[in-house]
Amino acid sequence: MLIDLHPLLSQKGKVKQLETELEMDxxxxxxGTYQIIDKKPMNFVFTNLGDGNILVDADIDIALGIPCDRCLEVVRTQLKIQTSIEVNLSDTDEVALGKYDSEDDEILDENDFVNGTEFDVTKFAYGEILVNLPMKVLCKENCKGICNRCGTNLNHGSCGCDTTELDPRMAKALEVFNSFKEV
Ligand SMILES: [Zn+2]
Ligand SMILES: [Zn+2]
Structure with a gap:
């Protein structure tokens, strides 16, 4: 969704408020791809600071379904993002100041949410959600994960697999022993 900020530029101090839905499911x-389980309308306040500088205050509140790092069960993960950035509409090559740096190799170029005097709300929200995603989500602190032999979710009960970790040299010896046994 594109918002033209041109009318805002007519007067320093001018403010534009916007409430809009995040256009993503x-x-x-x-x-990976996470389902958006719940979302509140996003709130934006654009303030003309003069000289083509616009202060953008944004409020994003969504719940994503992110798989648990250990057992892969989908965990409802609430993201409440409040952010303020300054963009300059007279120089769109360097629109975002501060928190973004070029070291992030994200899928979308997060600096391209301003084009001329148009502000792309969806692209901006995408970049904000991306930088605020948790590195790791656990369904609970002591999640037991899944059995690496049969895939059973060990939070729901044990599967009876022998998951004793063997010393690699012991494992080799056991393999040899077992191959003799089979003869
Ligand atoms: Zn888990
Ligand atoms: Zn198992």
């Missing part, structure tokens, strides 16, 4: 990045 799922969120995709190189980490």
């Amino acid at each position: 799922s969120f995709s990045s190189k980490m």
Whole structure:
């Protein structure tokens, strides 16, 4: 969704408020695709600071379904993002100041949410959600994960697999022993 900020530029101190829906039902990045379980309308306040500088205050509140890092069960993950950035509409090559740096190799170029005097709300929200995603989500602190032999979710009960970790040299010896046994 594009918002033309041109009318705002007519007068320093002018403010534009915007409440809008996030136009996404799922969120995709190189980490995977997460369903957006719940979302509140986003709130934006644009303030003309003069000389083409616009202060953008944004409020984003969504719940994503992110798989648990250990057992893969989907965990409702609430993201409440409040952010303020300054963009300059007279120089769109360097629109975002401060928190973004070029070291992030994200799927979308997060600096391209301003084009001329148009502000792309969806692209902006995408970049904000991306930088605020938790590195790791656990369904609970002591999640037991899944059995690496049969895939049973060990939070729901044990599967009876022998998951004793063997010393690699012991494992080799056991393999030899077992191959003799089979003869
Ligand atoms: Zn888990
Ligand atoms: Zn198992």
